[in-house]
Amino acid sequence: MYRHTVDYSQDRPDRRVLLNRGFFLGDLPRLVPLCRARGHKPVVDGYDSQYGDRERSRWVICDRCGVRPEPQGHLDADLWNIGQPYTGPFNPSQPTSPTVRRQLVARGFFDEGIRLPGSWPNRPTGGLGAQLIIGRSRTVGAGVKVGNAGSEQTLAAHLGLGPLGALFLHTERHGTVLQRRLNPTGYDSRIVDAAFHHGKVWWSLWARRDEHRSTDPIWQRGSANINPAHYLLGERIAEVLEETKADGTVYLPDGTSYPVTLRLEKWQRGRRRGRKFTNWSLVWDCPGGIPVRNHSWKGDNTLGGSLPIQSDAADSPQWAAVACALIAASCADDRARYGYQPAV
Structure with a gap:
């Protein structure tokens, strides 16, 4: 395990901010008691690109804890569907280094065994991070984020109190059990939050974090004016x-x-x-x-x-x-x- 801190106030000095610091813990052992007791539950994960069949990929992941074998494998997308239980073989003895595997393929030693998933890691780890602001912040509101299958931050949350400060929290790989139950497929993180600014309350209810679509339901995002002056004096x-x-x-x-x-x-x-x-x-x-x-x-x-x-x-x-x-x-x-x- 290791830890370190970052002083963000040096990038954005502000006399009204008493503290703006990030705190990080890495290589923390992940709590996966069910998988340790019963073994991992391998399923097929991957993606299908909207730009054609060439952009398709499949690998193996544990459906419960989200841990991947080392290496994760490179399966035939024509034979395996995303979410399908993986019943194929593993190859724990193969080289785990991607560099070694690429060198073997370049020298003509490529065979199907190199494409198979390797062994499950004995000690899966993850990280935790936080940012604490004491003094003026740009955030008034609160929210949570459930990451997608490729997110660096699996789960995240924030609380902003405007002139008092703000707190941001996130996990890296910790909480994958929850992420795979709520948002297991695709690469759109989901957010639930409420924010207050410019005399309005703004909300997002299980909305895509970085994308708006015309097909999104109306209730998913919205705002309401809460400033009495808007109704008395107009916009x-x-x-x-x-x-x-x-x-x-x-x-x-x-x-x-x-x-x-x-x-x-x-x-x-x-x-x-x-x-x-x-x-x-x-x-x-x-x-x-x-x-x-x-x-x-x-x-x-x-x-x-x-x-x-x-x-x-x-x-x-x-x-x-x-x-x-x-x-x-x-x-x-x-x-x-x-x-x-x-x-x-």
């Missing part, structure tokens, strides 16, 4: 009253400069029958991007964004110069936050 509206465009040049403290296009927008917000408020927003784009970080796959450059701008600056004939100064300050802050180092 919220936001519209652009004025828009002005200009070109400019952003000068950064390191002496570099970047051409940008600017769009100044005057917004009106409020409820339909209530008091309206106006504010100004600056939207900018830089075709070549302004480098603000060193990142291998996100890239170094930011291509644009939006910033608030004071009304007196927006009314000034020199608003474009003020906008460029705001962009320069924002990019300089981002460079400091990301620890940006210019290319040598």
Whole structure:
């Protein structure tokens, strides 16, 4: 067994968050008393792709605890159906290393024995994880997730209390018994949760976690407005009253400069029958991007964004110069936050 922690507050520093840390326990022995007493219950697992018969695969798994033999096997999809009890042979003596098996196949030693499932693991293990936030969090609500057949997190749950904090929990392979009873096939995790934001309560009842379909029943997802102002003053509206465009040049403290296009927008917000408020927003784009970080796959450059701008600056004939100064300050802050180092 091993344990470790992660301090997430270093990625997103916030003075209103007192603690944002993850806790993990790995290689924890799994509790599978029924399988230890009666032996595993092998069934055929796998998938059938929607893109044709070539994308099909079958292997062996225990229907009770979800443990797979080592190796799990590679069965003929034309002979075995998903969920069918596996009554075929095992080959405990075969090499368990996928690398060794690939080398044997490449050298012409391939035979059906290499495709058979191996022996059941003597000591199946899993992991537990948690994230605790004390202070402001972005979550108000609670929910649970039942993972799919390929989920890294078998079960998960969260409780969010907004300004007080939040707690997230998950298991890795622990709880597979429950997962196989509730969501045994397919690769869509299921969620049951309720969240509160923007004056509404939002719910999901055994809904797919990452996908919406037109065939989903109406009751599976929904929302209801719980803000009395919505019924007294009407829905919220936001519209652009004025828009002005200009070109400019952003000068950064390191002496570099970047051409940008600017769009100044005057917004009106409020409820339909209530008091309206106006504010100004600056939207900018830089075709070549302004480098603000060193990142291998996100890239170094930011291509644009939006910033608030004071009304007196927006009314000034020199608003474009003020906008460029705001962009320069924002990019300089981002460079400091990301620890940006210019290319040598």
